[in-house]
Amino acid sequence: MSAGQDEQVLEKIVERVRTNVRAAGIPITDDDIQGMIDKGFLANVVAFEAIAAQTPTDLIPDYLKGWGxxxxxxxxxxxxxxxxxxxxxxxxxxxxxxxxxxxxxxxxxxxxxxxxxxxxxxxxxxxxxxxxxxxxxxxxxxxxxxxxxxxxxxxxxxxxxxxxxxxxxxxxxxxxxxxxxxxxxxxxxxxxxxxxxxxxxxxxxxxxxxxxxxxxxxxxxxxxxxxxxxxxxxxxxxxxxxxxxxxxxxxxxxxxxxxxxxxxxxxxxxxxxxxxxxxxxxxxxxxxxxxxxxxxxxxxxxxxxxxxxxxxxxxxxxxxxxxxxxxxxxxxxxxxxxxxxxxxxxxxxxxxxxxxxxxxxxxxxxxxxxxxxxxxxxxxxxxxxxxxxxxxxxEMQALRVLNSAIIAMEAATYHEPNLRERLDDFGDFMRHRVLSAYGYGPLALVKAQQARAALRRRLDxxxxxxxxxxxxxxxxxxxxxxxxxxxxxxxxxxxxxxxxxxxxxxxxxxxxxxxxxxxxxxxxxxxxxxxxxxxxxxxxxxxxxxx
Missing domain, CATH: 3.90.1300.10 (Amidase signature (AS) domain)
Structure with missing residues (x-):
């Protein structure tokens, strides 16, 4: 993506964060949004969007892979x-x-x-x-x-x-x-x-x-x-x-x-x-x-x-x-x-x-x-x-992006009750990092696991x-x-x-x-x-x- 395209994607992601946290009942402020941007936590969401766009939708997600x-x-x-x-x-x-x-x-x-x-x-x-x-x-x-x-x-x-x-x-x-x-x-x-x-x-x-x-x-x-x-x-x-x-x-x-x-x-x-x-x-x-x-x-x-x-x-x-x-x-x-x-x-x-x-x-x-x-x-x-x-x-660069994306989405799932009820009890770094997960789209977790499966197969x-x-x-x-x-x-x-x-x-x-x-x-x-x-x-x- 060009710098201008990245900025447009970031604006879309910020709006998505606002919409998703509002729907989740999490009382974030404009300072929290700016903190996510300043710390670079939304940059990974931007990078993930590019990977997701190139990932076929018919792949079996990685979480169904056997590890036995x-x-x-x-x-x-x-x-x-x-x-x-x-x-x-x-x-x-x-x-x-x-x-x-x-x-x-x-x-x-x-x-x-x-x-x-x-x-x-x-x-x-x-x-x-x-x-x-x-x-x-x-x-x-x-x-x-x-x-x-x-x-x-x-x-x-x-x-x-x-x-x-x-x-x-x-x-x-x-x-x-x-x-x-x-x-x-x-x-x-x-x-x-x-x-x-x-x-x-x-x-x-x-x-x-x-x-x-x-x-x-x-x-x-x-x-x-x-x-x-x-x-x-x-x-x-x-x-x-x-x-x-x-x-x-x-x-x-x-x-x-x-x-x-x-x-x-x-x-x-x-x-x-x-x-x-x-x-x-x-x-x-x-x-x-x-x-x-x-x-x-x-x-x-x-x-x-x-x-x-x-x-x-x-x-x-x-x-x-x-x-x-x-x-x-x-x-x-x-x-x-x-x-x-x-x-x-x-x-x-x-x-x-x-x-x-x-x-x-x-x-x-x-x-x-x-x-x-x-x-x-x-x-x-x-x-x-x-x-x-x-x-x-x-492929290591895509793996870094996917690893960060999966952590964010799973961590937000785990912490959402406390994000809703005890947001101020999180330190700034943790709060802003976990809230960045709300910038990912509704299909992102499965898309991330599909991309992960493709990369794992290639790297094996x-x-x-x-x-x-x-x-x-x-x-x-x-x-x-x-x-x-x-x-x-x-x-x-x-x-x-x-x-x-x-x-x-x-x-x-x-x-x-x-x-x-x-x-x-x-x-x-x-x-x-x-x-x-x-x-x-x-x-x-x-x-x-x-x-």
């Missing part, structure tokens, strides 16, 4: 053998900054106690969280009680696995019985549940010690840590910069040594973006791999849940516990769960790695620093026997040429504090596709801000994604260290 066993690679084993994830790299780290795998080995032998580790975690939170604002809720008494129980069990040779007695945290959109789950909002500030989310259940069953719930952007709807109610989360490496969103607290807490691992959710990159800018590993599994029962929704068809850790081995160990079918969540598929740790050391000899060359945006892929670090990580894969294959994926063919895809995680280091910027540019397409994707740190900017390399793979094939990530971690350019 037919597309799953065979699992080498049904479950991981006990202790398979306790192997640890031989590197030495500062006390309190070991990986989960390293500390699990010491816990099992009794060299360190769960109570000691938990108290260290609580002390670190007390020391550092005033600066980093990474915790919404600290559960000191509950955590110490769980640690004492873990200590008794381990002493009695009743070891539950690599998370037993290890201090971890969960994002504050996951229900925990008897605690408040705010989802970063004022609206849920008093919401106490009498049940646990499925992921919390699995952590408890594995013997993990949950020390608290982490900060997040409001209702998980920002790629930055900006939050009108609870404030932003500074980056542990440089507190003038952001920890990204929406799993900002989880990223900062793991990077800063407060916990050994944390859970995040990912709808457009909210695990991988904070992990990328905080210098840790973040894994978004295949859509449907991990149950979202008990998680506050942003977008039903795009939400994912996964681990944020200090190493690839830790991510594999946490995914082993989280993965699996759950009849309470229609999205959680009955796909065999492989042993994620068994092949971590298999290397990448013979793998073909697709290296993004063109993404359809017409813009550079990143800053010189981000691209140099990414290429250094790719060089590690090539040194270890992988073949690098340059590949153009212009990529795996005839390569085994994995790689991009930078973000096009730059962490933006200034509270600035969402273009954080989702490389992450959101893989939410729209539902493919597994991981970020691994590969360098730092001149301002000491971490830079990441992203790897994405076939649906259900997290094993290959983790395998390649382990090579980048072991032989790549990340200098390591603690913030």
């Amino acid at each position: 066993e037919d597309g799953a690679p065979p699992a080498p084993t049904a479950a991981a053998p006990a202790g398979s994830a306790e192997r640890a790299p031989a590197t030495e780290r500062e006390p309190g900054y070991e990986t989960l795998a390293e500390v699990a080995a010491r816990l099992r032998t009794g060299e360190v106690s769960p109570v000691e580790l938990t108290q260290q975690a609580l002390d670190r939170i007390a020391e550092r969280d005033g600066e980093l604002n990474s915790f919404q809720l600290v559960l000191a008494d509950e955590a110490l009680a769980a640690a004492r129980e873990a200590e008794r069990e381990i002493a009695a040779d009743n070891w539950r696995g690599p998370l037993h007695g290890v201090p971890v945290a969960v994002k504050d959109l996951l229900a925990m019985k008897g605690t408040v789950t705010t989802a970063g909002s004022k609206i849920l500030a008093d919401w106490v549940t009498d049940f646990d989310a499925a992921a919390v259940e699995r952590l408890r069953e594995a013997g993990a010690v949950i020390v608290g719930k982490t900060r997040m952007s409001e209702f998980a709807y920002s790629p930055g840590s900006n939050n009108a109610h609870y404030g932003p989360t500074p980056n542990p490496w440089n507190r003038e910069h952001d920890s990204a969103g929406s799993s900002s607290g989880s990223g900062a807490a793991v990077a800063d040594g407060m916990v050994y691992g944390a859970l995040g959710s990912d709808t457009g990159g909210s695990i991988r973006m904070p992990a990328g800018v905080c210098g840790i590993v973040g894994l978004k599994p295949t859509f449907g791999r991990v149950s979202l029962h008990g998680a506050v929704t942003l977008s039903w068809s795009l939400d994912h849940l996964g681990p944020m850790t200090r190493s690839v081995r830790d991510a594999a160990a946490m995914l082993q516990i989280l993965a699996g079918h759950d009849p309470r969540d229609l999205r959680a598929r009955a796909v065999p769960v492989p042993d994620y740790s068994a092949q971590l050391d298999a290397g990448v000899a013979g793998l073909r790695i697709g290296v993004l060359r063109e993404d359809g945006s017409g813009m550079p892929l990143g800053t010189d620093e981000a691209l140099a670090a990414w290429r250094a990580g790719l060089a590690a894969l090539e040194r270890n026997g992988a073949e690098l294959v340059e590949i153009d994926i212009p 063919a990529i795996f005839e040429r390569v085994d994995l895809l790689s991009t930078p995680t973000l096009p730059y280091g962490a933006p200034r504090l509270g600035d969402p910027s273009r954080n989702t540019v490389f992450t959101s397409p893989f939410n729209a596709l539902g493919w597994p994707a991981i970020t691994v740190p590969v360098g730092r900017t001149a301002e000491r801000l971490p830079l990441g390399l992203q790897l994405a793979g076939r649906p259900w094939d997290e094993v290959t994604v983790l395998r390649a990530a382990a090579v980048v971690e072991a032989d790549g350019p990340w200098p390591g260290g603690k913030p």
Whole structure:
């Protein structure tokens, strides 16, 4: 479209917003309309109109696509053998900054106690969280009680696995019985549940010690840590910069040594973006791999849940516990769960790695620093026997637009009762972003899912040429504090596709801000994604260290 045509479309969309919110009984003002325009939230509606106009109306929508066993690679084993994830790299780290795998080995032998580790975690939170604002809720008494129980069990040779007695945290959109789950909002500030989310259940069953719930952007709807109610989360490496969103607290807490691992959710990159800018590993599994029962929704068809850790081995160990079918969540598929740790050391000899060359945006892929670090990580894969294959994926730009459109429409559906009754209790950023959904037409959600199905079918063919895809995680280091910027540019397409994707740190900017390399793979094939990530971690350019 020309600039003049874009303006005409925008005027039509603004009028549609006014009409639709009036019909919904939502009392917005002219300032809200202007806020949507100024923040660029209606620009995606304009871009979507062009995609929708080119999409055939007879396509089967994506939400009818099967995500079951037919597309799953065979699992080498049904479950991981006990202790398979306790192997640890031989590197030495500062006390309190070991990986989960390293500390699990010491816990099992009794060299360190769960109570000691938990108290260290609580002390670190007390020391550092005033600066980093990474915790919404600290559960000191509950955590110490769980640690004492873990200590008794381990002493009695009743070891539950690599998370037993290890201090971890969960994002504050996951229900925990008897605690408040705010989802970063004022609206849920008093919401106490009498049940646990499925992921919390699995952590408890594995013997993990949950020390608290982490900060997040409001209702998980920002790629930055900006939050009108609870404030932003500074980056542990440089507190003038952001920890990204929406799993900002989880990223900062793991990077800063407060916990050994944390859970995040990912709808457009909210695990991988904070992990990328905080210098840790973040894994978004295949859509449907991990149950979202008990998680506050942003977008039903795009939400994912996964681990944020200090190493690839830790991510594999946490995914082993989280993965699996759950009849309470229609999205959680009955796909065999492989042993994620068994092949971590298999290397990448013979793998073909697709290296993004063109993404359809017409813009550079990143800053010189981000691209140099990414290429250094790719060089590690090539040194270890992988073949690098340059590949153009212009469809990424349309996937970004569709991902944003689907989030907006599903989020507005979820939040409409509160938009109608409690509009002023939303922060400006969240309010304006979710209200932009009312600019989409009445057929938009189905059109978006039809276009998504066509793109997914086209891009599935990529795996005839390569085994994995790689991009930078973000096009730059962490933006200034509270600035969402273009954080989702490389992450959101893989939410729209539902493919597994991981970020691994590969360098730092001149301002000491971490830079990441992203790897994405076939649906259900997290094993290959983790395998390649382990090579980048072991032989790549990340200098390591603690913030």
